[in-house]
Amino acid sequence: MKPHVTERQSVKNTPTLREVGEHGVIQEIIAAAPSSLNGDDAAVLLPMAPNSRTVATTDMLVEGRHFRLDWSTPYQVGMKAITQNYADIEAMGARPIGALMALGAPLDTPVSVVREIAEGIAKRTGDYNTELVGGDVTQAEKITVSVTAIGALGGDREPLALSAARAGQKVVAHGKIGWSAAGWALLERFGTNLPDSSLQPLVDFHCSPVIDPGRGVIARATGATAMTDNSDGLVHDLTTIAKRSAVKINIFTNAVAPDELLVRAGELLDHDPWDWVLAGGEDHTLLGTTMKDAPSGFRVIGEVTRRNGDGVLTIDGQPARYSTGWESFPSDSALNSVCSLEEDR
Amino acid sequence: MKPHVTERQSVKNTPTLREVGEHGVIQEIIAAAPSSLNGDDAAVLLPMAPNSRTVATTDMLVEGRHFRLDWSTPYQVGMKAITQNYADIEAMGARPIGALMALGAPLDTPVSVVREIAEGIAKRTGDYNTELVGGDVTQAEKITVSVTAIGALGGDREPLALSAARAGQKVVAHGKIGWSAAGWALLERFGTNLPDSSLQPLVDFHCSPVIDPGRGVIARATGATAMTDNSDGLVHDLTTIAKRSAVKINIFTNAVAPDELLVRAGELLDHDPWDWVLAGGEDHTLLGTTMKDAPSGFRVIGEVTRRNGDGVLTIDGQPARYSTGWESFPSDSALNSVCSLEEDR
Numbered sequence: 001m002k003p004h005v006t007e008r009q010s011v012k013n014t015p016t017l018r019e020v021g022e023h024g025v026i027q028e029i030i031a032a033a034p035s036s037l038n039g040d041d042a043a044v045l046l047p048m049a050p051n052s053r054t055v056a057t058t059d060m061l062v063e064g065r066h067f068r069l070d071w072s073t074p075y076q077v078g079m080k081a082i083t084q085n086y087a088d089i090e091a092m093g094a095r096p097i098g099a100l101m102a103l104g105a106p107l108d109t110p111v112s113v114v115r116e117i118a119e120g121i122a123k124r125t126g127d128y129n130t131e132l133v134g135g136d137v138t139q140a141e142k143i144t145v146s147v148t149a150i151g152a153l154g155g156d157r158e159p160l161a162l163s164a165a166r167a168g169q170k171v172v173a174h175g176k177i178g179w180s181a182a183g184w185a186l187l188e189r190f191g192t193n194l195p196d197s198s199l200q201p202l203v204d205f206h207c208s209p210v211i212d213p214g215r216g217v218i219a220r221a222t223g224a225t226a227m228t229d230n231s232d233g234l235v236h237d238l239t240t241i242a243k244r245s246a247v248k249i250n251i252f253t254n255a256v257a258p259d260e261l262l263v264r265a266g267e268l269l270d271h272d273p274w275d276w277v278l279a280g281g282e283d284h285t286l287l288g289t290t291m292k293d294a295p296s297g298f299r300v301i302g303e304v305t306r307r308n309g310d311g312v313l314t315i316d317g318q319p320a321r322y323s324t325g326w327e328s329f330p331s332d333s334a335l336n337s338v339c340s341l342e343e344d345r
Numbered sequence: 346m347k348p349h350v351t352e353r354q355s356v357k358n359t360p361t362l363r364e365v366g367e368h369g370v371i372q373e374i375i376a377a378a379p380s381s382l383n384g385d386d387a388a389v390l391l392p393m394a395p396n397s398r399t400v401a402t403t404d405m406l407v408e409g410r411h412f413r414l415d416w417s418t419p420y421q422v423g424m425k426a427i428t429q430n431y432a433d434i435e436a437m438g439a440r441p442i443g444a445l446m447a448l449g450a451p452l453d454t455p456v457s458v459v460r461e462i463a464e465g466i467a468k469r470t471g472d473y474n475t476e477l478v479g480g481d482v483t484q485a486e487k488i489t490v491s492v493t494a495i496g497a498l499g500g501d502r503e504p505l506a507l508s509a510a511r512a513g514q515k516v517v518a519h520g521k522i523g524w525s526a527a528g529w530a531l532l533e534r535f536g537t538n539l540p541d542s543s544l545q546p547l548v549d550f551h552c553s554p555v556i557d558p559g560r561g562v563i564a565r566a567t568g569a570t571a572m573t574d575n576s577d578g579l580v581h582d583l584t585t586i587a588k589r590s591a592v593k594i595n596i597f598t599n600a601v602a603p604d605e606l607l608v609r610a611g612e613l614l615d616h617d618p619w620d621w622v623l624a625g626g627e628d629h630t631l632l633g634t635t636m637k638d639a640p641s642g643f644r645v646i647g648e649v650t651r652r653n654g655d656g657v658l659t660i661d662g663q664p665a666r667y668s669t670g671w672e673s674f675p676s677d678s679a680l681n682s683v684c685s686l687e688e689d690r
Contacts, residue, residue, distance in 0.1 A: 039507075040437065040504070040506055040507050041402060041432075041433040041434075041436035041437055041507070041572070041573055041574060042400045042401060042402035042433045042434050042436070042437045042439070042494070042496065043400065043401050043402065044398050044399075044400050044437060044439075044498055044504045045398060045399040045400070045401065046398075050395055053389050053390060053391075054389075054390040054399045054442075054495060055387045055388065055389050055390070056387060056388050056390065056401075056443070056445055056478065056479060056493070056495055057386060057387035057388065057445070057479055058445040058446070058447045058479060058480060058481050058491070058493055059447065059481045060447035060448075060449055060481050060483050060485075060489070060491060062449055062483055062484070062485050065483065065484055065485075066483070087386075088386040088387045089386075089387050091385075091386035091387070092385065092386055092387045092389060094387070094389075097399075098401070100401055100402070100403040100493055101403070102403045102404065102405035102447075102491045102493075103405075104405055104407055104489065133401065134401060134402055134403060135403060136403050136404045136405050138405050138407055138410065138411070139407070139410055140405075140407050140410070140487065140489065141486045141487055142485065142486055144405070144449065144485065144489060144491075146403070146405060146447045146489075146491035148401070148403055148445055148447075148493035149387070150399060150401055150495070151387065153389055159385070159389045161385055162384075162385050162386070227386070228386055229386060
């Protein structure tokens with residue numbers, strides 16, 4: 001079941017941004033995602049605990065490149081924009097405390113599209129007990145959703161850095177791995193007319209990946225030292241940790257093997273589901289390292305095996321096959337080594 | 346003298362974003378605007394003083410709508426993106442502590458354009474002793490610079506709110522008023538071939554407005570209560586304060602009268618320079634109210650005359666003529682009342 005299934009075609013009779021003007025657009029956003037912190041030149045966020053530090057990250061989603069409105073509802077786009085930004089905050093071990101959205105859109109965009117994006121943002125910021133605290137709207141050729149997330153890092157413990165994996169640690173994961181890429185492959189082949197409705201969760205997860213709020217904070221509180229989110233692909237993102245930490249990381253095949261849905265989607269598409277697991281990305285799964293037991297909500301998927309390493313990532317001891325994930329500007333050289341899954345995105 | 350006068354035409358032989366790829370683009374940005382806080386999933390900002398609150402704002406600049414690269418250098422675009430975001434932080438009485446940039450650009454954009462935008466950002470963030478602490482890059486149809494500014498509001502004194510003007514206060518201003526609009530009008534008529542080089546400062550100010558760092562913090566520390574920045578036009582922005590504070594504000598003609606450069610530009614263009622002063626906007630001048638003397642760097646331009654007012658703004662006691670400023674999505678009704686200066690933007 002897709003929430004807010006309104007699509008562009010069906011909302012042609014609602015007013016456009018041209019008709020309601022900037023003030024009207026802003027009112028729609030504020031009505032859908034209200035915050036008493038919004039409405040002045042800048043948002044003053046709620047006071048944080050003593051010693052807490054501010055954490056910030058930003059991601060821009062562009063229509064046609066990061067989402068298609070014939071595949072995703074505007075509501076899902078809004079949710080995804082928050083999920084992926086908040087995942088970056090959580091990957092530092094910090095707690096999201098608010099988000100801002102700069103929105104660009106063509107004048108003929110139905111205002112309902114903007115409202116539904118804001119509703120998706122309100123839903124997902126609300127899941128973290130936060131709000132959309134500020135933003136900007138402007139005319140653009142494509143719908144462009146640029147979200148910035150602000151977080152609070154409590155206490156004086158170190159943030160979960162890419163460079164802080166240590167030999168002897170477990171590699172732990174919270175969230176699906178490979179689902180977003182499989183969902184994209186299904187949409188690319190079938191559009192929204194899926195021949196096997198049992199695969200709908202993969203499509204939904206691509207349109208709006210979900211991770212449980214608070215897992216990064218829990219992981220930092222219980223001994224994790226390094227963390228990232230699976231945005232560019234499992235091999236790519238864990239290789240980044242391995243390189244930045246100068247360690248060797250080994251992934252256990254059994255722990256990340258394609259699940260039943262991925263296998264079924266692979267059969268339907270005649271595609272190796274390991275591609276999605278290893279190179280897919282965009283799941284925003286939290287990937288961390290810890291000397292302790294896996295934090296609640298996390299499972300063990302590998303081990304950090306060597307310090308003073310060369311950043312090598314292996315799978316059951318064999319060199320990982322996929323080194324290139326998502327590229328915002330695919331260069332000629334990058335395209336040659338990128339897997340088929342990514343080439344057309 | 347325009348800094349970094351490299352323009353698109355002259356850099357066709359430098360590599361494009363397609364050629365250098367995402368990693369190359371990010372490296373260019375980090376080289377031009379380095380920060381040791383950058384490079385992880387999110388930036389952890391430096392610890393703030395006890396009791397300080399985090400302040401955040403965002404603005405999106407789109408090529409062809411907010412800037413033209415045949416008018417502005419990429420360096421100026423980068424500077425302007427920081428100035429206008431930091432002005433919003435200052436307008437709360439807060440101190441900017443860092444910025445993030447999400448950048449969208451076409452694949453055929455010369456990488457030097459991105460580097461120069463980042464250099465402009467580094468210059469202007471450096472003016473405030475801050476850094477570009479994070480960002481995102483992606484493919485887009487138009488160059489899109491979405492900057493988020495983070496600030497710190499020290500102590501427990503209230504931020505400078507739009508709703509905090511009080512009867513009996515002085516209205517004070519720091520910065521030029523009308524220069525940006527006059528510069529735009531000159532560019533619109535003459536392009537960059539200005540017939541009178543003495544008017545170049547107006548053009549430069551449009552391409553990259555400048556306010557002195559720290560004025561908002563000083564104003565808050567010395568008794569100001571309300572503040573905004575002149576982004577949508579003097580009448581529009583002061584009317585916002587008047588309405589939100591339920592007061593009446595009166596502006597002194599003598600204090601905002603067009604200066605010599607504005608008068609000369611008006612003669613050259615056969616245009617009333619008062620238009621630029623009253624409805625121009627984009628100067629990012631700080632406009633505040635205070636019961637005390639004007640803070641250093643500020644001058645008195647008016648008075649708050651009535652509490653429980655209806656948000657009326659007058660000029661020497663006469664109702665202000667211009668009520669509509671910059672519109673991101675000019676609606677039909679707004680277009681009818683907008684001044685000629687704004688219609689084509």
